[in-house]
Each structure stands twice: as C-alpha cells, then as structure tokens.
Amino acid sequence: MTVLNPRALRAGAAYAALMAGMITAPAMAQVSTSAGAVPPSDVVEEIIVVGSRIQRKDADSVGVVTTLTEQDIKQSGAGSVGELLQKLPSAGVSLSSNGTQGTSYGASSINLRYLGGAEGSGNRVLVLVDGHRWVDGVGQRGFRDFVDLNTMPLGMIEGVEVLKDGASAIYGADAIAGVVNIKTARDFDGLKVQAKYGGTTHGDGQTYSGVANFGKRFDKSALLVSLSYVKDKPILTSSRDLTRVTLVPATAPGTSPNGLFILPGLSNNAYFGTASGFASSSAPVAFNAGATIGAGGLADNAFHTAALPGDYYNTQAQGIYSTGPSERYGVYARWTTDISDKVRFKGEALFNQRKSDQLFSPVLLDIGGSAGTIRGFAIPASQAYNPFGTANGVPTANALAFAANSAWRIRKVMTDVGNRDNVQDVKTYRVAGGFDGELNLLGRDWKWDVYALYSKNKIDSEARNGVNYDKLALGLGPNCASTAGCVAINLFSGMTAEQAAYIRYTARETNETEIYDLSANITGELFQLPAGPLSIAAGYEHRKNKASDTPDPYVNALPTNIPTPAAGSAYASNTTTTAQTRSATKGQYTLDEIYAEAAIPLLKDVPLAKSLDISLAARYSDYDTVGGDSTLKAGLGWRPIQDILVRGTYAQGFRAPSILELYQGGRQTSFQGTDPCNGGASANPNLPGCVGVPTGYNQANYNLNGLIAGTIAGNTKLKAETADTYSAGVAIKPRFAPGLSLTVDWYQITVHDAIASQSATQILSLCAQRGGIFCDLVTRDASTGAITNLLQGVQNLAEIKTSGVDSTLRYEFSNDLGRFAAVLDTSYLESFKTTSPNAAGGAPIVDERAGKGDQPRATYPHWKGQASFSWTDGQWNALWRGRYIGSTTDVVNTVKDAKTKAIFYNDLEGGYQFDKRDASISVGVSNIFDKAPPASYANAPINYDIYTYDARGRFGYVRVSAKF
Incomplete structure (x- = not known):
C-alpha cells in the first residue's frame, strides 16, 4: 500500500528545513496551572503528557501543554469541566449555558x-480520557459530531491537559485545533x-453538587x-435588565395573546360598521383584552386597529431561560490488578445520566389561507367561534x-x-478494559x-x-362537527x-451515537545516542463510529386536513405540527490507523546547545468513507543555555467528514441572523439582491419575531479536510529569579478544503450584495x-486560516507572610x-472574523486573558482571579454603537484546611462586581453571546x- 502523497513530500522538505535550523519546534511542556496549585512531587517517574505517546522521565520534549490539576478544578468556581475549559484564553465560542x-440543549x-x-x-478538537477516545454527543434535534463534556461524571475527573497544537499524526483525526485529555x-x-x-x-441560578x-x-x-x-x-431572561427586552426596537405591533388579524371582507364593511383599512394587511386588528365579543354586527367592537405602544408585547419575558436547569447523575468504577510482575x-x-430542559415562549402562531407562514387553512362562516359568522x-347574507x-392571516401567542x-x-x-506491561526486546525494556x-x-x-396544525385546521374548518372527537377552536379570543x-x-424523538475502539501501543528506547536515548512509540488503532437519528x-408526516403539495394547492403546506421536521439519519x-513517533536528542552540553532535540511522528489513516491519507509532524527544541528554550512545530492535520456532515437528513430549523433587505428594495437601492422585496418589509414581523426559517442538510460528496500547523515560541526560566517563567508562542493553522457552512447572515449578505446565483439559497414570499x-448545507470551503500568539507569565515566591x-495567561x-x-467567478470571498x-x-475578540494571585500560609489560603474578554x-x-465592549471579571476565594480528616472549607464569590455581559445587537433578542459570556x-x- 502506498502511503506517500504530495503533502508527505512537502513535509519532507519541511523536515530538511527543520534539520537545518530554519524552523524551531516543540519541546517543553508548559505546565500552566492556575495559581494556588499544589506543588508537584519531587519523585521522578516515567510519565506520558498529552502531545506524545512516548514515556519519559521529563516533559521537556513535548509540545506546549496547559495542565489543570485537581486543586485548580476545585478553586476555579466552575460547576463542570466544560465551564472550566471554556474560560481558557485559547478557547473560542463553545456550547454552554x-x-x-x-443549540446547546444541555450539552x-x-x-x-x-x-x-x-x-x-468543537469538532476539530480531540477529547480523550486517559489518552483514549470518548463517544460523540447527542442532541435535541439530532446527534452531534463532538464530545459532550457533560457526559463525564464530575467525580472521575482529577486533572485536565490541553495541547494547543495540531496532533493528528500522534492521535489521529479531529486533532487539528488541539487535544484535551481528561485524567x-x-x-x-x-x-x-x-x-x-x-x-x-x-x-436564582442555584447549583448543588456532590x-x-x-x-x-x-x-x-x-x-x-x-x-x-x-x-x-x-x-430567567426576565430576571436580568440586559435580557428582559430585545435591543431591536419595535416598529410595528408584534404578535401577542390578543392576536393580530388580517381579515379580508371586514374593511369598510357596512354591516359591521368597520372603517376603511380595518383588519387589512396595512392595519391588522387585535382583540380588546378582557372584552366579550358582541353578537351579530357588534362583533367588531371587540377588536381595534393594533398600534404601538398600546399593543406592544414582550415575548422575551414569557419565562424564557437565560440558563436552563440541568441535573446529572454519574457513576464510574475501575478495577486494576497485577496479572504477573510484568x-x-x-x-x-461508567454510567451517566443528564436531565435538562429549555423553556421557550409559547408558540407564536402565524397561519392563514394564502397568507401567513403556514397556509391552506380555512374558517367557514358557520364555524362555532367565527365572530363574523352565522354561529x-x-x-347568512352578511356572514364572512x-x-x-x-x-x-392570524398571528397569535398561544x-x-x-x-x-x-x-x-x-x-x-x-465499558472498557485492557492490559499493559513491560517486556524486554532487543536487549532493552519496553512498555506496551x-x-x-x-x-x-x-x-x-x-x-x-x-x-x-392538522387538528387546528380541523377545529377551524367545516368538518369538525361531523368528525368524532373534534373540538371546535376559538382563535379570536x-x-x-x-x-x-x-x-x-x-x-x-430519539438519537444515539456509538463507538467501538481497539488500540495497541508500544514505547521504549531504541538505542543510545551521544546526547541521550532515541525513544520511539508506535501503535495501531481500529475504530468504528455509528449514529442514528429517529x-x-x-x-x-404530511397533514390530512391542510392542502399538501401532493394536492396541488397553490397554498399548500407540508407541516403537520409546529415541531421542526427532519429526515431520519443513519450512518x-x-x-x-498506524503511527510511529520518535524523540531524537541531537546535542547535549556543548557550546550554544545545552540541548538540541527533535521529535518526529507519522500516521496513516484509512477510512471506508473517504479513503486514506498520511499525516506528519516534526518539532525541534533548542536550549542555547539552561534558562532558555526555543521551540516550534510543523504538523499536518487530517479530518474525515463526520457522520453528521455526511448523512444528516434535511432538518427544518430557525436561524438567528440579520436580513440586509429589511425595509424593502426602496430602502436598499444599492443592494441588487433586495430587488422585489416590498417597501416596508420588516423582518421582525415574520417567523417568530424575526427568526429565519431554514433547512440544514448533510452532503455525501464531502471530502476530507487537511491542515498545516506551524508554531514557534520561547520559554524562559531565569536561574537568577527562581519561580519566574515566561512563555511566548506563535501559531498559524491553515485548514484546507474546510468542511463548514456559512452562517445565515453571511448567506443573506452575499445574496443582498451580489444577487443572482447567490440568492439561490434564499426563498422569499413574493x-x-x-x-x-x-438552505444551509455543509461544503468544502476553500480555506480557514487563523494565527495568533499565546503567552504565560508566572512567578512563585515565599516570604514571612506565606507562599505566593x-x-x-493571554x-x-x-x-x-x-x-x-x-x-460567480472571480476572486474568492474572504471573511475576516x-x-x-x-x-x-x-x-x-483579538485579546483574551486570565490572571490569578494566590496566597497560602499554613492552613489558610486565598485566591484572586481575573478574566478579560476584549472588545x-x-x-x-440605531440603538447603540457598533461595538461590543470589553469586560473584566473578578473572582475571590478564601479557605481553611483543618487538621483532622484532611477536611477543608472554602467560600468564594465569582464576578464580585456583578458585571453583566456587554450588550450585543447581533445577539438580540437575548442581547449577548451566550457562548462567550x-x-x-x-x-x-x-x-x-x-x-x-
């Protein structure tokens, strides 16, 4: 089997450059625990740190790793490992809250x-537990293609290692952005x-854990x-000033429990005494709250032409959760035993159960005949609750x-x-199990x-x-009285x-994911070089991932009481309920996979090179969906003197499309986004894609107060994405200042043929600005x-490229007042x-985020950071922690400036350690100044980015x- 490819050949040239010293590469593990962590033991033993499969007595040859200890987790104030990791400066928007x-739904x-x-x-982050794979998550509207951290019982977790570096050659697919290893x-x-x-x-927001x-x-x-x-x-959103009311100003009466009614035939109707324009599209009417509908010609007295401010209604305050409830139970058990000395x-x-829920506003109904979001309904003159009918x-001559x-059209909050x-x-x-041990091979000791x-x-x-909808249509229609069990429906009051x-x-509904995994690894010293042993690791992995969505x-199903597409009606609907439809998915x-890794010491204790080490890794992955590919990784670590480490990596990444990306059936959804054509064509004369949009069009008046009706679908023609990661940095630990260290690392990651989908706002912006074929994904009511x-479908986009700099400054010291x-970390x-x-041809479309x-x-944000300062003296301890998110x-x-402000959170914690039972008590306050998230118009109606703040x-x- 041939495993070389053009990317491998390019990597060979990169290796030559590395060997020539043109690039610097990975080396020392950056143990970036938060302040206050328990000092490490002086006992030296062989360890494996995430980023390498090679066991060694030091971590100085591994990539940049952030380590969170058991003490860090305790002192974080976080209620879950997900909440803790999401506060790292290198973490981007992540499912939370x-x-x-x-789309968190408790995940x-x-x-x-x-x-x-x-x-x-997070589907480009590989999440491991003790170096092994974890099953993908599931969700309310279909399964996921990433690990749900809330499926891990809190008690089983003692520490976390985060490798912010590409590691596909070492761990396989999904490690393009980095690796998280739960210990x-x-x-x-x-x-x-x-x-x-x-x-x-x-x-509110009480939490209990044990x-x-x-x-x-x-x-x-x-x-x-x-x-x-x-x-x-x-x-509740109603419990905070920021989230109580949407930032988007109301410019027209919205949907309310009193309804908005457009009823042709009432306008200027002499029998009912209505004025011109009454109950028309330009002047919908609303029910008078608490009124009783009068008989005959008095029926219209119970309605009035809707207008602001009297008919304003805030759907945001109807019990919506800003953070929903969740309850998790977990049990984890492990048995280890020595079969022999070797x-x-x-x-x-493990078993874990999570129960969670999210409370939304009542259904915002929008139905009609040839108008409304869901069409094909009919209300006869004889309907029991038609106030303008014979009942x-x-x-009969005047009945409507x-x-x-x-x-x-009738719009109403139900x-x-x-x-x-x-x-x-x-x-x-x-369930998992395995064997490990030592053997002597080629005169040397190996671990397997x-x-x-x-x-x-x-x-x-x-x-x-x-x-x-089907029962609603029956209850409004002419056949209710003759249908057993039918209940006539009143939508007018x-x-x-x-x-x-x-x-x-x-x-x-139900969905599930499964994983079957078998792996074998061996590591040891191959032979001795002048600068130290040449250590290697090698292994094999066989894996099967399965998922199904029911x-x-x-x-x-298609409705039976509303005209459907099969019936050929111009006002047909294919929706039976308000629940979002989707096709079943199974895949x-x-x-x-096979891999090999080597740690090669080149120089040691010579002029200008206290040490010089390189690390190499290669992996070949063969998928039954997209075929095979190889990935390579190379790194170099150079210490000109003991105090300074210069390091860097070049790594290739590979990610095959997930089951979700390949096979997801068409799923109905509602997107949050901004329509550039708001106001119609006349208000946007420079946007060709807005041609034909009626004057006065207001996005907020449609599909649940401005949410965008849409469909998401998979793509079986996807190919694998690849990546190239470069990093370079320096770690300084000056001997003249014990306890002081500084690390600065630059990274650049380029994902080729990236599997992604454009956001609703991006799709609408392209359609508005360019028109033509860019509007093929957008369907409007004429x-x-x-x-x-x-329509939002995943595809292989041309490229995603990101770059930045991480740095960590640490100082630990002791004096008569205690240990500080x-x-x-920025x-x-x-x-x-x-x-x-x-x-449309021409230059590619570039979106800089x-x-x-x-x-x-x-x-x-360009800048994110964390800082902490801790003190320990005997049995007492205290910790201050700050977190910064840039603007x-x-x-x-028109409501606020076009900027989301920076924010700085402050936390405090103090504790006491008792002499008996290793007992301790800690009291803490997070966000001591009660800072609300910075207001964001883009995130209306909740007004802030729930995945960042x-x-x-x-x-x-x-x-x-x-x-x-």
Whole structure:
C-alpha cells in the first residue's frame, strides 16, 4: 500500500528545513496551572503528557501543554469541566449555558482556536480520557459530531491537559485545533467526599453538587468507585435588565395573546360598521383584552386597529431561560490488578445520566389561507367561534368566511397552550478494559498496552406544548362537527382548556451515537545516542463510529386536513405540527490507523546547545468513507543555555467528514441572523439582491419575531479536510529569579478544503450584495418579502486560516507572610479568515472574523486573558482571579454603537484546611462586581453571546471536603 502523497513530500522538505535550523519546534511542556496549585512531587517517574505517546522521565520534549490539576478544578468556581475549559484564553465560542438562545440543549463543548465546524461544536478538537477516545454527543434535534463534556461524571475527573497544537499524526483525526485529555482519579485508600452549594445574589441560578469517591488498595489490585451528582437551577431572561427586552426596537405591533388579524371582507364593511383599512394587511386588528365579543354586527367592537405602544408585547419575558436547569447523575468504577510482575489489567465501567430542559415562549402562531407562514387553512362562516359568522348571529347574507385561497392571516401567542418546553434525558454507557506491561526486546525494556472500549450515548427528548396544525385546521374548518372527537377552536379570543388540550402536541424523538475502539501501543528506547536515548512509540488503532437519528414520525408526516403539495394547492403546506421536521439519519464509518513517533536528542552540553532535540511522528489513516491519507509532524527544541528554550512545530492535520456532515437528513430549523433587505428594495437601492422585496418589509414581523426559517442538510460528496500547523515560541526560566517563567508562542493553522457552512447572515449578505446565483439559497414570499426558507448545507470551503500568539507569565515566591503565586495567561487572535469560492467567478470571498462580533453567537475578540494571585500560609489560603474578554464589533444599528465592549471579571476565594480528616472549607464569590455581559445587537433578542459570556452575575458558593 502506498502511503506517500504530495503533502508527505512537502513535509519532507519541511523536515530538511527543520534539520537545518530554519524552523524551531516543540519541546517543553508548559505546565500552566492556575495559581494556588499544589506543588508537584519531587519523585521522578516515567510519565506520558498529552502531545506524545512516548514515556519519559521529563516533559521537556513535548509540545506546549496547559495542565489543570485537581486543586485548580476545585478553586476555579466552575460547576463542570466544560465551564472550566471554556474560560481558557485559547478557547473560542463553545456550547454552554443551556439557554433557549442556542443549540446547546444541555450539552457542553470545548472549541479551541475558534476552529469548531459550527457554532460552538468543537469538532476539530480531540477529547480523550486517559489518552483514549470518548463517544460523540447527542442532541435535541439530532446527534452531534463532538464530545459532550457533560457526559463525564464530575467525580472521575482529577486533572485536565490541553495541547494547543495540531496532533493528528500522534492521535489521529479531529486533532487539528488541539487535544484535551481528561485524567481520571488515581487509586487511593479511603473515602473522599466533597459538596458544593452556590447561588447568585439575584436569588436564582442555584447549583448543588456532590462527589463521593471510594478507593481500596489490595495486595496486587485496586478498586475505585466514584459517585457524582450535579444540579443547576434556571435563570430567567426576565430576571436580568440586559435580557428582559430585545435591543431591536419595535416598529410595528408584534404578535401577542390578543392576536393580530388580517381579515379580508371586514374593511369598510357596512354591516359591521368597520372603517376603511380595518383588519387589512396595512392595519391588522387585535382583540380588546378582557372584552366579550358582541353578537351579530357588534362583533367588531371587540377588536381595534393594533398600534404601538398600546399593543406592544414582550415575548422575551414569557419565562424564557437565560440558563436552563440541568441535573446529572454519574457513576464510574475501575478495577486494576497485577496479572504477573510484568502484566497488569484495567477494567472500567461508567454510567451517566443528564436531565435538562429549555423553556421557550409559547408558540407564536402565524397561519392563514394564502397568507401567513403556514397556509391552506380555512374558517367557514358557520364555524362555532367565527365572530363574523352565522354561529354568532350574523345573517347568512352578511356572514364572512375565510377561505384557503383568501389572503387572511392570524398571528397569535398561544399562551393558552403553554410555554414550549424542550426536555432531554441523555444516558451515557461506557465499558472498557485492557492490559499493559513491560517486556524486554532487543536487549532493552519496553512498555506496551492493549485497550478496547465500547461506549454509547442515547437521548430521549420531548418538545412539549407545540401546536398540532392538522387538528387546528380541523377545529377551524367545516368538518369538525361531523368528525368524532373534534373540538371546535376559538382563535379570536381566549381558548378553553379543552380546546388547548385538543391542539397541544408533544413531539418525541430519539438519537444515539456509538463507538467501538481497539488500540495497541508500544514505547521504549531504541538505542543510545551521544546526547541521550532515541525513544520511539508506535501503535495501531481500529475504530468504528455509528449514529442514528429517529425523529417523531407524526411530525414528519404530511397533514390530512391542510392542502399538501401532493394536492396541488397553490397554498399548500407540508407541516403537520409546529415541531421542526427532519429526515431520519443513519450512518457509520470504520477506519484503521498506524503511527510511529520518535524523540531524537541531537546535542547535549556543548557550546550554544545545552540541548538540541527533535521529535518526529507519522500516521496513516484509512477510512471506508473517504479513503486514506498520511499525516506528519516534526518539532525541534533548542536550549542555547539552561534558562532558555526555543521551540516550534510543523504538523499536518487530517479530518474525515463526520457522520453528521455526511448523512444528516434535511432538518427544518430557525436561524438567528440579520436580513440586509429589511425595509424593502426602496430602502436598499444599492443592494441588487433586495430587488422585489416590498417597501416596508420588516423582518421582525415574520417567523417568530424575526427568526429565519431554514433547512440544514448533510452532503455525501464531502471530502476530507487537511491542515498545516506551524508554531514557534520561547520559554524562559531565569536561574537568577527562581519561580519566574515566561512563555511566548506563535501559531498559524491553515485548514484546507474546510468542511463548514456559512452562517445565515453571511448567506443573506452575499445574496443582498451580489444577487443572482447567490440568492439561490434564499426563498422569499413574493407578496411580503418574508424569508420562507434559507438552505444551509455543509461544503468544502476553500480555506480557514487563523494565527495568533499565546503567552504565560508566572512567578512563585515565599516570604514571612506565606507562599505566593501569580499567573498571567493571554491569547491574541491575530487573524481568522474564511475563504470561500466565488460562485460567480472571480476572486474568492474572504471573511475576516478576528475582532468581530457582528454575527449571532460568534464573538472573536483579538485579546483574551486570565490572571490569578494566590496566597497560602499554613492552613489558610486565598485566591484572586481575573478574566478579560476584549472588545469586538457589533452590527451597525440605531440603538447603540457598533461595538461590543470589553469586560473584566473578578473572582475571590478564601479557605481553611483543618487538621483532622484532611477536611477543608472554602467560600468564594465569582464576578464580585456583578458585571453583566456587554450588550450585543447581533445577539438580540437575548442581547449577548451566550457562548462567550454568561448573564449569571455575582455568584457566591461554599465548598466543603473531607477524607475518611
């Protein structure tokens, strides 16, 4: 089998350059723990640090690694490993908050370098647990293609290593942006317990967590059992000034429980006494709250022409979650035993369950005959609750009917049905086991391991309090009276409990992901060189990933009481309920991989080279979906003197398209974005794509207050994406200042044939600015200008290229007042460019995102940083922590400036360690100045990027722990 390819040949030239000293490469692990961490033990043993498979007695030849210890995790104030990782300066927008303004649905992700394939997905970050793969996540509307960190029980996690460097050659696909390795708890004797309680000073967002770890060492064996529990309570958007009301000003009456009615035939109707324009498209009417509809010609007295400010209604305050509730239970067990002096066995089992939900506003109904979002409805003159019909005493000659081919429209907030509620029940199962040991080969000692695992994620979800359009059509139409069980529906005033129950619908669906993995590794010293041993590692991995998605069959069925496309009606609908439709998805892929890695010392203790080391790695991956490819990595570390390390890497990356990207069926969704054609063609004369959009068109008046109706789909013609990563840096530890260290590292990552999709705003902007074929993905209603569908499909874009600089300054010292530690960790995003092919020909389309925040949930500040200062003296300790997120641009608007301001958070914690039972108590306050997220017009209606900031505010907590 031939494994060389043009990229491999290019890498060969790069190696020659490296050998010539033209590039510097990886070397020392940057152990960037937060201040206050427990000092490392002086015991020297062979270790593996993420970024290398080679075991060694030091980490100085490995790439730049940030290590978070058990103490760091405790003192972070975070309630989950996801929350902790997302605060790293190198982390981009990541799924968090479990709110109703995103696609988290209770999941948590880590997205290093902003390179996730979709908002917050993190599918270019490889997440490992003790060096082994974890199963992909599941979601409310289909499975995921990245690891959900909330599927890991809190108690099993003892530390985290983050490699901010490409590592496909060492670990395989998905490691383009970096690697996160979760380290499980070590074996011990006894019982460790920890409990934590916290809440905001606003009286909400309470969190409870508890961990109980039991360990027992036997003569040649050890047992560990960990139990975890976490519960988070919600925060409502109505509970914070920033999120209470959308920043987008109301320019016309919006949807409310009183409804907005366009009823042709009422305008200037002499029988009902209505004025000209009454209940027309230019002057919709609303029901008078609390009124009783009069009989006959008095019916119209219960309605008035809707106008601001009297008919303003804030759907944002109807119980929507800024942060939703979540409850997680987890158990992790591990058994290790010595089979012989040279062979050990390890077996693991895990179960984790997460229950979460997100509360939305009630359904914002928008139906009609030949108008409205969902069309084909009809209300006959004889309908029981038609106030302008015969059932209300109107003579037959004057009675009004609203036919399927008439442009009538009713918009209404369905408060009688109740708030929509998405509920998730996620179960994670994992069993794994393997052998490891030592052997003597070629006169040298080698270490080996063989490991197999199976894991599965499964979700059962519900979307409660939706509306069954098919039953609604029957309850409004002429056949209700003759249909058994039908309940006539009143949309003109309040509904009864029986009516609401008849049209209420709960969508139920399930999806799951699975992984089968077998790996084998060997590492040792091949032979001795003048500067030290040449160490190598090699291995093989076989993996199968499977996923399936089973949506609600009724949701995806065609309606029977509304004209469908098959019926040939010009006003047809193919939607049965308010739940979003999608096709079932099922897929899998299998791959085999081999790799080899070498650490080669070239010089040691010679003039101008205290040490000079290179590391090389190569991997060949063979997928049954996209074929095979090889990846290479090279690094060089040079110490001109003991105090200074110059390092750098060149690494190739490879990522095959995921099951989701390949096979995802068409999924109906609603995008958050800005329509450049707002106001119509007359208001945008310089935008060719807005031609034909009616004057006065207002995006906020359509599809749930301005959300954009759309469809997402996979692409079976995708090819693998590749990447080239360069990094160079310096680490300084001056001997004249013990405890002081500085690291500065530059990186550049270029992803070729990147698998991605353009955002809704990007698609609309291209259509507006260029027109023609760029508008093929946007479908509008010709009469209103409303977007009826925006197609967003994944594709191989030309390129994603990002670059920046990371730096860490650390100083630890002691004096008569105690031990102090200070850390400053910063990340500068120099550039983040996405280059897309120009469908019309000509130069490619380049989108530079660095420094911008003008798209929903996509904030890319140039600067991010963390700082901490800790003090320990005997049994007392204290910690200050600061976090900075720089400013970005915002959408140009009339409400605020086109800028999202920088923010600086401050946290404090103090604690005491008791003499007995290793007991401790800590009290802390996060965000002590109660800083709200900076306002962002682009992220209306919640008004801030929920994947970058949180609206929790000041949060206090107390944590206790003990060992028995």
